[in-house]
Amino acid sequence: MNIGNLPFVVAALLVIFGLYTLLFKRNLIKLVIGITLIETGVNLFLVTLGYRTGGISPIYTYAPEAQQMVLPTPQALTLTSIVIGLATTALLLSFAVFVHRHYGTLDVRKVKELKG
Amino acid sequence: MTALTTHAPVLLIAVPLLGAFAAPLVGKLGRGVRNTLIGLIVLFVALLAALLAVDVFGAGGAPTVYELGGGTFTFPLSGGQIPVRILFEVDGMSAFMGLITALIVLTGAVFSFSYWKERSGGNLYFSLFLLLTAGIFGMQLTGDMFNFFVFLEITSIAAAGLVGFRVWLKQSQEAGFKVMAMYTLSGLLVLLAIGLLYGQHGHLNIATLANSINGGLVDMIALGLLLTGLAMKAGAVPMHMWAPDAYGEAPAPTSAVLVANSQASLYGLFRVLFTLFGVGVSASALGWILIVLALLTIFVGVTMALIQHDLKRLIAYGAVSQIGYMMLGVGVGLARQASIIASSGVDALSDAATKLDFGLVSLQGGIFHMLNDAACVGLLFFASGVIIRASGTRDLNRMGGLGHRMMWTSIFFAIGAVALAGVPPFNGFASKYLIYEASFQLSPFLAVIAVLSSILLLAVFVKAFQAAFLGPKTDATAHVSDPSIGMMVPMAALVLVIIVFGLFPGFFVDHIVTPAAKALWLGHKAYIGAVLGGI
Numbered sequence: 001m002n003i004g005n006l007p008f009v010v011a012a013l014l015v016i017f018g019l020y021t022l023l024f025k026r027n028l029i030k031l032v033i034g035i036t037l038i039e040t041g042v043n044l045f046l047v048t049l050g051y052r053t054g055g056i057s058p059i060y061t062y063a064p065e066a067q068q069m070v071l072p073t074p075q076a077l078t079l080t081s082i083v084i085g086l087a088t089t090a091l092l093l094s095f096a097v098f099v100h101r102h103y104g105t106l107d108v109r110k111v112k113e114l115k116g
Numbered sequence: 117m118t119a120l121t122t123h124a125p126v127l128l129i130a131v132p133l134l135g136a137f138a139a140p141l142v143g144k145l146g147r148g149v150r151n152t153l154i155g156l157i158v159l160f161v162a163l164l165a166a167l168l169a170v171d172v173f174g175a176g177g178a179p180t181v182y183e184l185g186g187g188t189f190t191f192p193l194s195g196g197q198i199p200v201r202i203l204f205e206v207d208g209m210s211a212f213m214g215l216i217t218a219l220i221v222l223t224g225a226v227f228s229f230s231y232w233k234e235r236s237g238g239n240l241y242f243s244l245f246l247l248l249t250a251g252i253f254g255m256q257l258t259g260d261m262f263n264f265f266v267f268l269e270i271t272s273i274a275a276a277g278l279v280g281f282r283v284w285l286k287q288s289q290e291a292g293f294k295v296m297a298m299y300t301l302s303g304l305l306v307l308l309a310i311g312l313l314y315g316q317h318g319h320l321n322i323a324t325l326a327n328s329i330n331g332g333l334v335d336m337i338a339l340g341l342l343l344t345g346l347a348m349k350a351g352a353v354p355m356h357m358w359a360p361d362a363y364g365e366a367p368a369p370t371s372a373v374l375v376a377n378s379q380a381s382l383y384g385l386f387r388v389l390f391t392l393f394g395v396g397v398s399a400s401a402l403g404w405i406l407i408v409l410a411l412l413t414i415f416v417g418v419t420m421a422l423i424q425h426d427l428k429r430l431i432a433y434g435a436v437s438q439i440g441y442m443m444l445g446v447g448v449g450l451a452r453q454a455s456i457i458a459s460s461g462v463d464a465l466s467d468a469a470t471k472l473d474f475g476l477v478s479l480q481g482g483i484f485h486m487l488n489d490a491a492c493v494g495l496l497f498f499a500s501g502v503i504i505r506a507s508g509t510r511d512l513n514r515m516g517g518l519g520h521r522m523m524w525t526s527i528f529f530a531i532g533a534v535a536l537a538g539v540p541p542f543n544g545f546a547s548k549y550l551i552y553e554a555s556f557q558l559s560p561f562l563a564v565i566a567v568l569s570s571i572l573l574l575a576v577f578v579k580a581f582q583a584a585f586l587g588p589k590t591d592a593t594a595h596v597s598d599p600s601i602g603m604m605v606p607m608a609a610l611v612l613v614i615i616v617f618g619l620f621p622g623f624f625v626d627h628i629v630t631p632a633a634k635a636l637w638l639g640h641k642a643y644i645g646a647v648l649g650g651i
Contacts, residue, residue: 010487013309022301028293035300042308049315066404074314077262088300091273095280095293102286113287114294114361 007048014041028096028106032089039085041098043078124168125182125204128214128253129267131157131164136246143239151229152243158225161249165218169211169628177208177631179639179646181259203321204647205259207639208631212483213256213383216490219613220376221249223606224369227498230602231369231505238459240281241367248373255380259647261310261392262320264384268306268349269376272299278370279362291361298348298358302381305345310340322392323647328642331397339397342388343405349381351436352443353412358463360420363432368501371428372494375435379486382439386446386636390453394640395462403451410447411565413440418569421576425512427503430580431496434536434573439488444566445482445551446636448558449475453637461551465638474554479633480625481550487629488543488617489534493506495532495610499525503584503605506596512583519585524598528607533615538570543614546621 001108021034048052050071056063057071103111120127125519135157142148172180197440206214225245232238251274254267260531276299280292310320314335319325329335344355351359359378363371389402424430452475456464469476503518504510519526535542538549548570554561598604617624635643 011425031297035297038301038304042304042311045308046311048331049311066430073320075315076310077311080262080266084266084273084303087273088269088296088303091276092293092300095276095289095296098280098283098289099293102289111290114290114365 007044007051011041011045012060013046014038014044017041024062026108028099028108028111029093030106032092032096036085036089039081039089043081043085046074046078046081120164120546121167121171122182124164124171124594125206125257126184128161128164128168128257132161132246132253135252136243139243139246140239143242145150147238147605150239150242154246156230157246158222158249161217161253162222164259165211165253168206169215172206172208172211172300173628173631176449177211177635177639179207179635179643180207181646183450184265184532190338201401202263203259204257205323205536205643206579207573207643207646208258208628208633209383209386209483209639210256212628213380213486214253216379216487217252217256217376219373219610220490220494221245221252223494223609224373227245227501227606228367228369228602231367231501237281241278243469244274244281245370245373248278248377252373252377252380256383259322260395261313261322262327264322265303265307265310268381268384269303271306271380272296272303272349274379275299275362275374278374279366282367285365287361288365291358291365295358295362297436298355302345302348302355305341305348309341309345312338312341317509321647322387323521323644326392326394327508327644327648329397331393335393335397339393339402346381346385346388347409350378350385351413351439352409353416353436353440354409356413356416356436356533357612359436360429360432363435363497364426364429368497368504371432371435371497372490373495375497378435378439379442380487381488381579382442389446389450390636391640391643394648395457397411400451400454400458402449403449403454406447407562410440410443411562413437413441413443414569415565418572418576422572422579425583426510426513427512427584428497428500429593430511430512430576431493431500434496434576435489435493435642437569437573438485438493438507438536440569441548441551441566442482442485442489444555444562445478445480445547446483447482448551448555448562448629449479449633449637451475451558452478462641469634469637474557476633477550478554478558480629481547483619483632483636484550484625484629485544485547486522486612488547491610491613491617492532492536494541495528495607495614496536498603498607498610499532502599502607503529506599512580515584516587517585517589518596520589521596522585522598524604525607526581528611529585530581531611534574535618537574537577539574541618543617543621546618546625552626 018034018037052070055068055070058069083107142153182204251267251270258264276296279295280288282288317328348355414437421433537545538544552563
């Protein structure tokens with residue numbers, strides 16, 4: 001297998017671990033960790049998409065001639081995605097704090113006044 | 117006026133966005149100043165959406181492209197130019213969705229002015245409200261997949277904030293966490309799909325992507341992820357758990373805007389299915405997937421509504437089931453479109469449109485129902501807010517006899533309920549009739565389920581109406597009265613919409629619904645052509 005594909009495998013593994021955590025863990029904080037894992041996987045996937053082996057950073061000023069550059073667009077996407085991820089994680093964690101304050105637990109099996 | 121119309125797509129997003137961040141600051145000057153500012157903003161936004169709609173529908177729903185910043189490109193592009201700028205692309209469908217959002221945001225904001233009178237937190241509330249508005253408009257008008265994701269996340273964060281920002285309420289925190297988790301997951305699925313599409317085709321622009329998508333393996337994986345993510349955010353049934361919690365626990369005027377938000381995700385789904393993948397990957401199977409999801413959504417939504425005794429949760433499940441009707445209408449249209457393309461080619465679509473093929477009728481029904489559902493569900497949520505504040509309880513078993521002293525509210529509630537259940541002569545009947553008629557031609561079974569669920573929904577609302585408004589007065593309801601004029605006017609406006617659309621459906625179907633439906637039915641080529649020229 002090409003060593004250059006390894007980051008894609010890692011990204012897929014991160015997403016799968018994240019989904020596993022979301023589906024099988026019962027603690028609100030662990031659910032947030034699961035979501036963060038998926039997010040990291042997706043971000044890694046985006047960055048890897050734009051990577052070119054031996055490429056230089058995509059700045060045209062004083063760039064050497066005929067040198068391959070890594071793609072700038074996926075990096076911009078990743079930055080945006082990281083910023084959004086920060087906001088969602090912060091919001092999720094603050095909800096978790098307030099759930100704990102009201103219910104006295106983080107166990108999703110005990111936090112279920114809303115059902116049916 | 118023309119400058120306003122030209123710049124409408126970006127102003128529709130920029131003005132509420134600026135307003136969102138100005139609201140907490142202006143709020144320091146006092147409630148009156150803040151409300152005036154918010155009122156002006158939503159009025160301006162509604163005016164812009166109407167202008168944009170007049171402009172787009174005047175041109176028969178043909179897509180127009182707006183480019184943000186530095187006007188160096190003229191569209192359609194020529195000579196290998198790459199659209200690297202921020203693009204907005206508005207066609208009949210986008211303009212139609214803009215109208216829905218404008219209606220709900222305008223009535224919701226006016227209703228909120230009176231609804232929030234005695235409570236603190238109004239500044240934050242309006243800040244999130246306008247942020248959500250900006251996000252919804254962004255999703256509907258953008259011509260770029262990544263911008264679509266960004267606006268999707270803006271609506272996610274603002275919507276979850278609105279659901280859970282009353283931190284002193286126990287259930288709202290639980291609902292807030294659930295909503296944010298589901299929204300984030302759906303957003304990440306969409307982002308992953310966008311990453312896959314970018315890796316495969318090297319574009320993010322919807323038109324250029326649509327031009328090069330050919331239905332390879334990566335395309336289909338991306339389609340699956342987009343379908344899952346957007347259906348999750350719209351509240352379609354296997355992924356609907358967050359929806360009743362969110363609609364039920366959010367403040368009453370916000371619940372209506374949350375429904376508009378779900379519809380914006382639905383719009384994204386339709387845009388992906390028809391425009392992005394459209395003719396390139398037309399398969400009846402996709403339409404049938406949508407139909408199955410729709411039937412599940414309709415049936416589960418209605419049956420769950422039947423067993424609720426919490427008024428808001430009951431309406432929330434009703435709102436979930438209505439999402440199913442829209443998906444049913446559009447799913448039938450998609451399946452029919454694919455079979456027409458398979459049998460006689462893409463060019464047969466415009467021929468089928470002139471003959472009013474049932475696929476197009478079904479699309480009309482599904483799209484028209486979005487507008488009708490927004491009006492009816494909005495009205496019901498407003499009325500439920502009034503009822504809950506007057507009686508101090510959400511439990512239907514503890515209400516009763518409200519009709520004695522709240523005549524107008526009970527009339528409004530009744531109109532909203534029967535209109536949502538599809539009783540003539542109200543607007544819900546007009547759109548549901550199109551859906552019944554068209555889905556019957558694809559398979560009678562679909563129409564049977566749809567009609568049966570409508571009847572069940574009527575039963576649900578008869579039960580709710582009887583429990584809340586009829587019967588003797590109780591201790592809780594002895595001293596209630598109709599709300600102030602500030603809450604009556606938005607409800608009356610929605611009732612007016614319901615009645616006018618119910619009495620003259622033909623006019624609206626011809627002038628605004630058909631261009632929107634045609635934008636999906638045969639707009640694939642025009643959408644690409646508006647950016648790339650006649651390819």
